[in-house]
Amino acid sequence: MRAAYAHTFTSDENASFLALVEQIKVEMQLVKDNNLSSNNDLALQHAKYATRLLDANITKEILEKNKRIGTDLPAALKDLESSVAASPDAAAVNERTAGINSLLGEAVSARIEKQQLTNSTVNAIALSILVNTMLDHYYKAIPREVPEGTDGGSSAPVEGVTDGGSYKIQVSWIPPEIRAEQVNTYTVKFFDAKTGEQLDKVKYDFMFMPADNPDVMIIHRGSQSASGGEAQQSFAFKEKRVGQATLRISNINNSGEIVDFLITVLPPALDSAVSAGNKTGTMTSMFDYQTSQGLASRIPELFDQLKSQTPADKAGTVAELDSALQQLKSAVDNKGPVYDVEILVHGEVHPRLQKIFNLQLEQQPRIQESSTTAEFDGKSYSLVGKSASAKVTAAAINPGASVRVEFDNSGEVELTLPKNMVDGITAVMAGGQELDFEEVSSTDMETTIKFTVPEVDKSVEITGATVVPEFGMMATLILAVSLVAVMGFARFKGYAPSLGRRR
Numbered sequence: 001m002r003a004a005y006a007h008t009f010t011s012d013e014n015a016s017f018l019a020l021v022e023q024i025k026v027e028m029q030l031v032k033d034n035n036l037s038s039n040n041d042l043a044l045q046h047a048k049y050a051t052r053l054l055d056a057n058i059t060k061e062i063l064e065k066n067k068r069i070g071t072d073l074p075a076a077l078k079d080l081e082s083s084v085a086a087s088p089d090a091a092a093v094n095e096r097t098a099g100i101n102s103l104l105g106e107a108v109s110a111r112i113e114k115q116q117l118t119n120s121t122v123n124a125i126a127l128s129i130l131v132n133t134m135l136d137h138y139y140k141a142i143p144r145e146v147p148e149g150t151d152g153g154s155s156a157p158v159e160g161v162t163d164g165g166s167y168k169i170q171v172s173w174i175p176p177e178i179r180a181e182q183v184n185t186y187t188v189k190f191f192d193a194k195t196g197e198q199l200d201k202v203k204y205d206f207m208f209m210p211a212d213n214p215d216v217m218i219i220h221r222g223s224q225s226a227s228g229g230e231a232q233q234s235f236a237f238k239e240k241r242v243g244q245a246t247l248r249i250s251n252i253n254n255s256g257e258i259v260d261f262l263i264t265v266l267p268p269a270l271d272s273a274v275s276a277g278n279k280t281g282t283m284t285s286m287f288d289y290q291t292s293q294g295l296a297s298r299i300p301e302l303f304d305q306l307k308s309q310t311p312a313d314k315a316g317t318v319a320e321l322d323s324a325l326q327q328l329k330s331a332v333d334n335k336g337p338v339y340d341v342e343i344l345v346h347g348e349v350h351p352r353l354q355k356i357f358n359l360q361l362e363q364q365p366r367i368q369e370s371s372t373t374a375e376f377d378g379k380s381y382s383l384v385g386k387s388a389s390a391k392v393t394a395a396a397i398n399p400g401a402s403v404r405v406e407f408d409n410s411g412e413v414e415l416t417l418p419k420n421m422v423d424g425i426t427a428v429m430a431g432g433q434e435l436d437f438e439e440v441s442s443t444d445m446e447t448t449i450k451f452t453v454p455e456v457d458k459s460v461e462i463t464g465a466t467v468v469p470e471f472g473m474m475a476t477l478i479l480a481v482s483l484v485a486v487m488g489f490a491r492f493k494g495y496a497p498s499l500g501r502r503r
Helices: 013-036 040-053 056-065 067-085 090-111 120-141 286-309 312-333 338-357 473-493
Strands: 003-009 158-161 167-174 183-192 201-210 219-227 230-236 243-250 258-265 361-364 368-376 379-387 392-398 402-407 411-418 422-430 433-435 437-442 446-453 459-467
Touching: 013 040, 013 056, 013 067, 013 090, 013 120, 013 286, 040 067, 040 286, 056 067, 056 090, 067 090, 120 286, 120 312, 120 338, 158 258, 167 243, 167 258, 183 201, 201 230, 219 230, 219 338, 286 312, 312 338, 379 392, 402 411, 411 422, 422 437, 422 446, 446 459
Parallel strands: 368 392
Antiparallel strands: 003 361, 158 167, 167 183, 183 230, 201 219, 201 243, 243 258, 368 379, 379 411, 392 402, 402 459, 411 446, 422 433, 422 459, 437 446
């Protein structure tokens, strides 16, 4: 079984490209707006960001379809960046941004087939990507409110083990009562379910959904990080969510494993002076705020263009989505609390997009664990791999040089190797080519690295500062016994051989 996560819908390269083009167009407008307002530093930030959005992979895709556009578009973006850095007048900026927008239109026509351009599902997925991008920038622009010190202390921790049995999760929160319109901070701790040891670096998703309807997302914060195996998340429920809710911690380290906790949301406190939902956020990044605001303005316009492709029997839901998008734009324009914005995204916008266009949630592959042993000099060394697609099938030691590991398939792998076999890993090779790798964790006993097994060669060679010595334990013992015998014989004869170099 594979777990699905809201609200990441089954993606499409065409949808991703359309969303990227709209992002760059928004950045072009922000370059113009800031230049006109003499905010040249911000104009330059947006110009640089637009250049970064068009990365090497996207440029390569465009080049394959149209060499001229694939060459001219990145050059035009770099030219705009250089021009803005020199503080040009509005006419010069307008000319350059208009040229870029024209090239973007040509890139869309070259990159995407006409029937895909008019496909409602493709356009709806592109819209959902833009909504998620808008929220990501809003997170960076407006920090989440956290509760001030509370006399009530923290709740008693609750614990659960993920459905795959790999992780134990502990959650507690302050204040100890969860009330609507009140900000609670949740402390999440991650442990290895088998050893009980707290994990070091963890990636995870944090979600709330109604207990009686888990398909309706209240919030979904994807790709969160827990440094040292501990993280905090703050959130305020709206009053309509009073009752039972499910807190889900999911997709831990991309494993697809989940654990649910049932919580109770109480009515708002009667003496609450100002509810969390009425407080205005404090801005920390004007650049990110402008990008989120630009996207929040553009998204309703794109939906207007898409309305003609909506089914007639979904007219009521279309009207609700229209209203939700306007509320979202208003919340961003007014710098509303993050909680209000993400509730609109996950509780109002995404569910209606899904219903109107029958979008399918992306299925996350379940990470499987596999293991093998390498034998050397009468001793076994265990290797453990974790991957959604590749299993470790065999391993062999090249004494004093490297460890060869065999896989049955390609894909991203986390491989744990004992340090008494190989330590201080320096390179991972396949087919004579060096692979990029990342050290995920390191203890006194083992090292875990992450890399991608290529499709062409599934035999990987790992080198380190030390590998099991060429002279194993038995050879060392034999050598030691031989030296003792030689020294004894020499003493018996009345002389000792010189072990140093003769002069």
